[in-house]
Amino acid sequence: MDRSRTRHFFGISWVVLFTLGLVAPGFSRGAARLLDDEDEKKEEEKQDEKEGEEDDAYFAVVGGDVITGTGAVLRGATVLSKNGVIEAIGSNVFLPEGTETLDAGGMSVYPGLVALNASSRISGGLLAAEAPIVAGRDILDHLNESIGRALGGESHVDTPDNRRGDEIGDWEDLQGEQEAGAKGSKHNDSFDPFSPYMTMALAAGITTADQSGAAVKLKRGEIGDVVMNERNLVSFSWSTENPSGIRSLREKFRTTQDYLDKYRAWEERGNKDEKEPPKKGVDRSALRVLQNRSLARFRANDREDLLGIARFAQEFGFRPVIDGCREGWTVADELGRAGAYAIIIARDRRPKDESLVRPGGSKIENAAILHRHGVQIAVKAFTTSIESMGITGRDILHLPVEAAFAVRGGLSNEAALAAITTVPARILGVSQRVGTLVEGKDCDLIVTDGDILHYQTFVQYAVVSGKLVYDKEKELYFAHIRPRPEGIEDELEVEAVEDDGEEEPPEGDGEDDGEGDDEGDGEGDGEGDGEGDDEDGDHQDDDS
Amino acid sequence: MIGSLTWIFAVLCTPTLEEGASSVTSTTDTHSVEAGAPGGRGLAILSDKILTCVWRGEQVIDHGVLLVKDGKIEGVGRQGSLEIPEGYQQIDVGERWLAPGFVELHSHSAGASLYQVNDLNDMVYLANPGLRSSPGVEPAVQAMKMAIAGGVTTVLYIPGSGTNIGGQGVLVKTAFERYEENLVRDPGSLKLAQWGNPEDWGIRVGMAFEHWNTRNTLTRGVAYAKRWEDFENGKGPEPEFDLQWEVFRHLRRGEIAISTHTQMYQVVLMTITMVARDLGLPVFLDHSTIGGWMTGELAKKYGVPAIVGPRSIDPNFSRGMINWARNKHEGTRGIAAGYQSKGMEMIGFNTDSPIIAQEDLLVNAAMGVRYGLDDSNMAALRGLTIVPAIACKQGSRLGSLEVGKDADILVADGYPPDPRTTFSIVFVNGRRAYDANRDGRRW
Numbered sequence: 001m002d003r004s005r006t007r008h009f010f011g012i013s014w015v016v017l018f019t020l021g022l023v024a025p026g027f028s029r030g031a032a033r034l035l036d037d038e039d040e041k042k043e044e045e046k047q048d049e050k051e052g053e054e055d056d057a058y059f060a061v062v063g064g065d066v067i068t069g070t071g072a073v074l075r076g077a078t079v080l081s082k083n084g085v086i087e088a089i090g091s092n093v094f095l096p097e098g099t100e101t102l103d104a105g106g107m108s109v110y111p112g113l114v115a116l117n118a119s120s121r122i123s124g125g126l127l128a129a130e131a132p133i134v135a136g137r138d139i140l141d142h143l144n145e146s147i148g149r150a151l152g153g154e155s156h157v158d159t160p161d162n163r164r165g166d167e168i169g170d171w172e173d174l175q176g177e178q179e180a181g182a183k184g185s186k187h188n189d190s191f192d193p194f195s196p197y198m199t200m201a202l203a204a205g206i207t208t209a210d211q212s213g214a215a216v217k218l219k220r221g222e223i224g225d226v227v228m229n230e231r232n233l234v235s236f237s238w239s240t241e242n243p244s245g246i247r248s249l250r251e252k253f254r255t256t257q258d259y260l261d262k263y264r265a266w267e268e269r270g271n272k273d274e275k276e277p278p279k280k281g282v283d284r285s286a287l288r289v290l291q292n293r294s295l296a297r298f299r300a301n302d303r304e305d306l307l308g309i310a311r312f313a314q315e316f317g318f319r320p321v322i323d324g325c326r327e328g329w330t331v332a333d334e335l336g337r338a339g340a341y342a343i344i345i346a347r348d349r350r351p352k353d354e355s356l357v358r359p360g361g362s363k364i365e366n367a368a369i370l371h372r373h374g375v376q377i378a379v380k381a382f383t384t385s386i387e388s389m390g391i392t393g394r395d396i397l398h399l400p401v402e403a404a405f406a407v408r409g410g411l412s413n414e415a416a417l418a419a420i421t422t423v424p425a426r427i428l429g430v431s432q433r434v435g436t437l438v439e440g441k442d443c444d445l446i447v448t449d450g451d452i453l454h455y456q457t458f459v460q461y462a463v464v465s466g467k468l469v470y471d472k473e474k475e476l477y478f479a480h481i482r483p484r485p486e487g488i489e490d491e492l493e494v495e496a497v498e499d500d501g502e503e504e505p506p507e508g509d510g511e512d513d514g515e516g517d518d519e520g521d522g523e524g525d526g527e528g529d530g531e532g533d534d535e536d537g538d539h540q541d542d543d544s
Numbered sequence: 545m546i547g548s549l550t551w552i553f554a555v556l557c558t559p560t561l562e563e564g565a566s567s568v569t570s571t572t573d574t575h576s577v578e579a580g581a582p583g584g585r586g587l588a589i590l591s592d593k594i595l596t597c598v599w600r601g602e603q604v605i606d607h608g609v610l611l612v613k614d615g616k617i618e619g620v621g622r623q624g625s626l627e628i629p630e631g632y633q634q635i636d637v638g639e640r641w642l643a644p645g646f647v648e649l650h651s652h653s654a655g656a657s658l659y660q661v662n663d664l665n666d667m668v669y670l671a672n673p674g675l676r677s678s679p680g681v682e683p684a685v686q687a688m689k690m691a692i693a694g695g696v697t698t699v700l701y702i703p704g705s706g707t708n709i710g711g712q713g714v715l716v717k718t719a720f721e722r723y724e725e726n727l728v729r730d731p732g733s734l735k736l737a738q739w740g741n742p743e744d745w746g747i748r749v750g751m752a753f754e755h756w757n758t759r760n761t762l763t764r765g766v767a768y769a770k771r772w773e774d775f776e777n778g779k780g781p782e783p784e785f786d787l788q789w790e791v792f793r794h795l796r797r798g799e800i801a802i803s804t805h806t807q808m809y810q811v812v813l814m815t816i817t818m819v820a821r822d823l824g825l826p827v828f829l830d831h832s833t834i835g836g837w838m839t840g841e842l843a844k845k846y847g848v849p850a851i852v853g854p855r856s857i858d859p860n861f862s863r864g865m866i867n868w869a870r871n872k873h874e875g876t877r878g879i880a881a882g883y884q885s886k887g888m889e890m891i892g893f894n895t896d897s898p899i900i901a902q903e904d905l906l907v908n909a910a911m912g913v914r915y916g917l918d919d920s921n922m923a924a925l926r927g928l929t930i931v932p933a934i935a936c937k938q939g940s941r942l943g944s945l946e947v948g949k950d951a952d953i954l955v956a957d958g959y960p961p962d963p964r965t966t967f968s969i970v971f972v973n974g975r976r977a978y979d980a981n982r983d984g985r986r987w
Contacts, residue, residue, distance in 0.1 A: 349901060351686050364987050390833060390855030391900065392911040393963075401907070404963040408987075455910040455963060456919075480875045481916045 057083055058096050059466040064104025064447055069111045069421050069436035071414065079109060081443030081466030088439060102468060104447045107460060110417070111437050112207025112444035113452075114215075114424035116343055116380040117323075118396050122201045122209045123216045123226065125192025185227040187214045193221050197386045202462040202470035203477055204386075204397045205452065207444040208425065208434050213297075215428035217444070220469040232429025233297045233321065234285040238312070240304045252283040253316050256290055289318050295341070295427060301326035301350075303360055310338040321427055326350060329369040330359045336373035341427055343378045344370075346405035347394070367419070368410030377411065378427055379403045379419040393455075404453045416453055442466075449484075460484060579633035580612035580951060580974035586632035587612040587974065589953065590623060595643040595922065595960070597929040597944040603922060610642055612951040615974035620945055640968065643925065643960045644944050645697025645952030646905055647932040649733075649803060649851050650830050650894035653687035653902050654701035654716055655680040665704030666711070670745055670754075671761040674788040675711030677703050678730045681723055687902050688718040692978045693987035694903025695928075695960055695967050697952040698728060698942055705737035705805040707745050708758050712791050713803060715936065717952070719970075719977035729800065731791050733936060736762075736827075737805035738815060755814060762823050765792035801826040801937050803851075812836035812843075820846040828935040830894065833879050834858055840886020849890035849935040852879045852927075854899045856911040878915025880927065891923065892931040903987045909961040924961040 059081040066074040066089060078093040079086060088094075095101065120128045192198070198218050201209060209216050214230030236249060262277035288294035298309050301324040313320040314337060322328070325342040328335055335342065344367055352361030363369070367377045379402050382394035393401045403416040411419070425435030433442045443466040450457040458478060462470035473479050580587030594608035609626050611619035619626055628634065652664060655677075664680050666672060681701055691699065698717055703710030715732030717725070738758065743749055749757075768789035773796065774780035794800045806815040806829055816839055819827040828849040829836060835858060836850070843850060858877040883891045893908040895901070900908065909924040917923055933943025941950055951974040958965035966987075970978040978986070 347901075347904070349690070363985070365985055390857050392856045392915070393904070393907040398911075401910075401963060407964045408966055409985075453964065455914050455961075458914075477876050481878065481881075481914075 056096075057081075057466060058087075058099035059443065059463070059468075060093070060095050060099050060101045061104050061109055061445065061447060061461075061463065062101050064107050064109035066109040066437060067111075067417070067452075068438065069417060070438060076105075077109075079437060079443065079445060081463075084443055084465035084467070086437060086439050086441055086443045089437060100468075102447070102461060102463070104461070108448045108450065108452070109437070110205070110446050110448060110452050111421045111435055112446050112462065112464065113205045113399055113420045114208040114210070114428065114430075114435060115201065115204075115206045115396050115399055115420070116210045116378055116424045116427065117384050118201070118206070118209040118211065118381075119197065119384045119386050120211050121197040122195065122206075122218065122386060122396070123187060123192065123198060123211050124190045125195035125197065128190065128192075185214065185230055187211050187216050187230060188224065188227045191216070191223055191226050193219065193223050199470065199475060200386050200397060200477065202464075203459055203472070203475065204399060205446045205448070205459045205462065206396065206399065207446070207462060207464050208428070208430065210424065210428055213428075215425075215430040215434075217434075217442075217464060218469070219464055219467075228433055229429040231288075232294055233427070234288055234294045235297045235299075236285070238298050238300055238305055238309050240302070240308065246308065250312070252281075253286045253290070253312075255281040256283050256286040257316060260287070260290055290316060292318070295319065295321045295429070297321040297323055299323045303327040303330045303358065307331050307334055310334040310340060313338040313340065324348075325370070326362050326366070327360050328375065329363045329366045332369050332373035332375065335370060335375045339374070341376045341378060341423065342367075342370050343380050343424075343427065344406075345382055346379055346402050346409060346411075347382060364405070364409040366409065367406035367415075371411055371415050376423045376426065377406070377415060377419045378423040379406055379416070380424075400452050400457070401455060404455065407453060413451075413453060449482075458482070578975060580615070580971065580976075582615040582974065584614075584974075586618065586629055588628040588632045588634045589642060589955075590634065590636040591642045591955075592639050593641040594620065594945060595641060595925060596620060596946065597644050597922070597926055598946050599930050599934065599939070599944065608642070610945060610953065612953075612971070612974045615951055617945060617947055617949050617951050619947060637955050637969070639957070641956050641958070641960075642945065643695075643954045643956055644929040644942075644949075645954055645970065645972065646695045646928040646960075647892075647936070647938070647942055648691070648696050648699040648894060648897070648902065648905050649828070649892065649932045649936055650853065651691075651699035651701050651897045651902060652704065653691070653897040654685065654699050654714075654718070655682040656685055665706045667706045667745055670707050670742070670749065670757055671709040672703075672707060672711050673709050673734060673761060673765060673791055675703065676714065676731065677701050677711055678714040681714060681716055681726075683716075683723050683726055684721050687897065690987055691718045691897075691902040691905075692970050692972070693967065693980075693985075694901075694905060695954050695956070695970065696902055696905050697954075697970065697972050697977075698933075698938075699897075699902070700732050700803065700936055702733060702735045702803060705735070705741040708737055708742045708754055709761055710735040710737060715938065717972050719972035719975070725973070728938065728941070731794055731800055733800050733803045734791050734795060735805070736802050736815075736819070739811040740805065740807050740831075751811075755818070759818055759823075762792075762819065762825065765789045766796065766823055766825070769793045769796040795825050798826055799937055801828055801935060803828060803830045803936075805830055807831045807834045807836055809835040809838050812839045816842050816846055816848050820848045826937060828890075828892075831855070831896070832883075837877070837879055837882025837886065840883045840888045843883070844886065844888045844890075847890075849892060849931060850880075850883045850888060851892040851894050851932060851935060852883070852912065853894035853908045854896040855879065856893075856908050857915050858882070876915065878912060878917060880912035880923075881916030881918075884917055884923065889923075890931050890935065891917070892927040892935060893924075894932075906961045906965075907963055910963060913961065925959070928961065 061079045063076050066077040066079060077089060077091050080088045080093050080095060198220060202218055202220065207218050209218060213233040215228040217226050217228055219226050238246060259277060259279060259282045266274060266277055289296040296318060298320055300306055300309055300322055306322065306325065306328055309320050309322060319339040321341040323343045325344050326348050328342055346367055348362040350362045371377045381396050381399050381402050386396045388395045392398060399420055403420050406419060407413060407416045422431060422435040425431040434444050437445060443463060445463050446459050447461040448457050448459055458472055460472045461468060473484055577584035579585050589610045591608055594605040594610060596603055596605060605622060607623045609621060609623050609628060610617065664677055666675055696718055698715060700713045700715050702713035712731035713733035713735055714730040715728035717728060720726050739751060742754055768786060769792040771780060771783040772793055775782050802819060802825055804815045804827055806812050812829060812832055815827060815829055819825050828851055829843065830851050832850040832852055833855040856879055858879055880891050893905060893912060895905050895908060905928060909928050913919045913924045930943040933939050951971055953971040954960060954967045955969040956965050956967050968980045969976060
C-alpha cells in the first residue's frame with residue numbers, strides 16, 4: 001500500500017473535522033502535532049523517492065475499452081498504475097521503463113466491483129463463520145434488534161463505536177480511528193490472503209467486499225492494509241411495530257443535536273472560562289451521523305418505516321442508508337428528498353399485503369423508480385454466500401446478474417454499473433479510493449470479455465492495487481469455459497507494449513454473435529417500460 | 545381516507561389502460577371476444593423478428609407476421625408474403641420480438657398446497673402411481689401470476705420426491721382464472737424419484753430396495769396397460785379397472801412421459817437403462833445434475849431428454865465449490881454444457897419452483913450458457929420451449945410458433961433468456977393474458 005495515499009486519506013478526514021468546527025482544543029493540539037509529523041514524513045519520503053526511484057512499481061492495462069464508471073468510455077485506452085494508484089488513463093500514456101503490461105485488447109476494463117453484504121469467508125477464509133444465507137435477514141442483526149427492542153432501545157450492531165459505551169470518549173481516541181481501521185481491525189487480523197473464497201470473489205469481478213460494514217480490499221497473497229474503512233456505517237433500527245424504540249431513537253438524536261448546537265455556540269463564543277457543554281445522554285453513533293462522519297443504516301422494507309426514516313433523516317439533516325427498501329417505490333419522492341441511499345435486491349419478491357389498500361409489495365421497477373427520484377441505488381446479491389451448492393445466478397458470484405435484474409426493471413446500464421461499484425463504495429466510505437477508474441484512485445480493476453451486465457461475460461483478469469491477482473486461464477474454476485483465444489493470452493511483458501492490441505479478435509466473438517443484437521434491443525425496452533414507471537410515480541406522488 | 549386513496553388509484557389506472565389499448569393499431573373493436581381468442585376474430589401480430597423455435601426448420605423470421613385464430617397459430621411467415629386475412633386485428637410490436645411461451649417441467653407452485661396443506665407429497669406408500677396432483681391446482685395463485693410475467697406459460701405441476709413414485713403430474717397453463725381453461729392434460733406425467741429424498745421414506749430404505757421397488761411398480765403397471773391393449777385388440781378378456789395403474793395406459797400410448805427426479809451418475813444411468821431401455825417407457829431426466837451429464841451419450845441413444853435444474857453447475861457436491869483439502873481441484877462444470885458435450889440436443893431447464901422462483905426459469909437457461917452451453921443455435925431458448933414441450937409429449941401442441949399449435953406467445957424486447965429482457969405482452973391460447981401496460985408490470 002502506498003503511504004502517500006494513506007496520508008491523503010487522513011488529510012480528508014482532518015479537513016472534514018476542522019470545517020465542522022468540532023475539534024476540541026486538546027484535539028487541535030494533537031492534530032497540529034500529527035500534521036507536523038506528517039510534514040516530516042513527507043520530506044523523508046521525497047528523499048526516499050529520489051534514492052529508490054527504480055523501486056516504483058508500474059503496471060499498465062493496455063488496449064482495452066475502459067469503462068471508467070464516470071460516464072466516460074475510452075476505446076483502446078491504457079490504465080497506468082504507479083505503486084497501486086492510477087497514475088494516468090488515456091490513449092497516449094507514456095509507460096515508464098520496466099512497466100509490467102497486461103494486454104486487454106478486444107476486452108473491456110471496468111472498475112472492480114464492490115460487493116455489499118458479502119460472506120465473511122471472502123476475507124476470512126474457510127474457517128470464518130459463514131454469514132447468514134438470506135440477504136436482508138442477517139441473523140445477528142436480527143438478534144440484536146430483538147434484544148434492542150426488549151430493552152426498549154434501538155439496536156446496536158457491533159460497530160466499534162457501540163462497544164465503547166454511550167459516553168463520548170477521549171477526543172484523542174478519535175484521532176486514531178483511521179489508523180485503527182488499518183491496524184487494529186478484526187478484519188485485518190482475520191484476513192486470509194489465500195482464501196479460495198477470495199479467489200472466487202475476484203473471479204466474480206469483486207475487488208472490495210463489505211465484511212460486516214468494513215470495506216475490505218481483496219489483496220490476494222498479501223496481508224495487512226486491507227481494511228479501507230470499517231466505520232462508515234452505524235446501524236439503527238426503525239420499526240413502526242416498536243414505537244418506543246423510535247421514540248428513544250429520536251430522543252437520542254435530539255439530545256445529541258442539542259449538544260452539538262451548544263458545543264458550536266460555546267466554541268464560537270470562545271470564552272475560556274466558560275465550561276464545555278455537558279455530554280450527558282449524547283449517543284456516540286448519533287454523533288457520528290450528525291457530524292457527517294458515518295452513514296446511518298436502517299434495515300427497512302415497509303412503506304411506513306421508509307417514510308418514517310426519510311422524515312426523521314430530513315429532520316436531522318443526514319442521508320440515511322436503507323437496506324432492503326422493498327416498498328421504496330411507493331415513497332420514492334420522499335426518499336429522494338431525504339437524499340437516501342437504497343441497498344436493494346433487484347429481484348426482491350413479496351406480494352402486497354392484501355389487507356392494505358395502499359400500494360405495496362415488491363416491484364421489479366423499484367430500483368429504476370427510486371433512481372429517478374434521486375435515490376442512490378446499490379444492488380446486493382440475493383444471498384450473502386459466495387456460491388450456492390450448484391444453484392447459480394443469485395449469490396455473490398453472480399452480483400452482475402442481480403444488477404441486470406435492476407436493468408430489467410428499467411434502470412439504465414450506467415446506473416446498474418454504479419449500483420455495484422460507485423454507490424456501494426460511497427456507502428462504505430471508500431469512494432475516494434475505489435468505485436471508478438480515475439487518476440489518483442486505487443488501481444482496482446477488472447478486465448472482462450464483454451458487457452459486465454451480460455450473463456455470459458466472464459472476468460478474465462482482476463487487478464487490485466496495481467497487481468494482477470486473478471487470471472481466468474490460470475485458475476481452475478472457469479478456465480475451461482470458453483477459453484481465451486491464443487491471441488488474447490495474457491502476456492506479462494516487462495517492456496512497453498506495441499499498439500497492436502486493438503486488432504486482436506474479441507474473445508468468444510463467434511459464440512456471441514447471436515446475442516450481440518439482444519443487448520441493443522435490451523436498451524430499447526427501457527423506454528417501453530417508462531410508461532409503467534411514470535404511472536407508479538404518479539401514485540406515490542398523490543399518496544404522499 | 546383509505547377509500548379516497550383507492551379512488552385516486554382507480555382514476556390513475558384508467559388512462560393507463562387506454563394508453564395501452566391505443567399503442568396497438570386496431571381496426572375495429574366491436575367484438576366482445578378479443579381477437580385471437582377462441583370464438584373471436586383473427587389476430588395478426590407483426591414483428592421485426594420471430595423466434596420460431598421449431599424443432600427443425602427456420603428458427604428466425606425477420607419482418608414476420610403471426611396469424612392467430614381461435615387460440616391457435618394459424619400462420620407464420622414473412623410480412624408481405626403471408627397474406628393477412630380481412631377483418632383480422634393487427635398488432636405491430638415493431639422492434640420487439642416474438643417467441644413461444646416457456647414450458648416448465650418441474651413446478652410445485654401451481655397450487656397453494658406446498659404452503660397450506662400437504663396434498664402434493666403424500667407419502668402413504670413408497671410407490672403411489674394412482675395419486676393425482678390435479679386436485680391441488682389453484683388457478684391464478686401469486687406464483688403463476690409472476691410466472692407468466694417471466695414468460696412461463698405452461699407448467700407441469702408435479703408431486704414431491706418423498707417416495708419412489710409420488711403420483712401424477714398435471715400440465716396447466718399459467719394464465720387463467722379457471723382450471724378448465726388452464727388445463728393442458730391430466731395426467732400430464734408420472735413422477736418418479738430415484739434418489740435424493742425417497743430414501744428418507746418411513747423406515748429409511750436403501751438404494752437397492754428403491755431400484756427393486758421402482759422396477760417392480762413400473763413392470764406391474766406396464767403389464768396392466770398391456771392387458772388393456774390386448775383387450776382393445778381383441779386378444780383377451782376385459783381386465784379389471786384399477787385406478788392405481790391407469791396412468792400406465794397413458795404412458796404406453798406415449799401421451800405422457802415419466803419425469804424422473806434423478807441425480808448422480810449411477811442413478812441417472814438407472815433411469816436410462818431401467819425405464820427407457822428395459823421397460824420402453826417415455827421418460828425424461830429431471831434435475832439430472834451432479835455428474836448426470838456423463839450419461840449423455842446413453843441418454844441420447846435411448847432418446848431421453850435432460851431437463852436441468854435447479855442447479856446449473858456441478859460443484860464438488862459435499863463441499864460446494866470450495867474444496868477443503870484443496871487436493872482435488874476440478875473446474876466448474878456447467879451441467880447443460882456437459883450434456884451438450886456428449887452430443888445431446890434435448891437439453892431443457894427447470895426451476896423446481898419454489899426452490900428457484902417460477903419467473904426465474906429463464907435465469908437457469910442464461911446460466912447454462914454462462915457455464916459453457918453453446919448458444920449459437922439458441923439452445924438456451926429451445927431449452928425453455930420446444931425441448932420441454934417434446935419431453936412432456938406435447939411437441940405437437942406447445943413449445944414453438946408453428947401452425948396448429950397453441951398461441952402461447954411472448955412479446956419480448958430482446959433475447960428471452962437474458963435477465964434484462966422484459967416481456968411486455970404474453971398471449972396464452974390467443975388471449976392477451978398479461979400486458980404490462982394494462983395489468984401493471986409484474987416482473
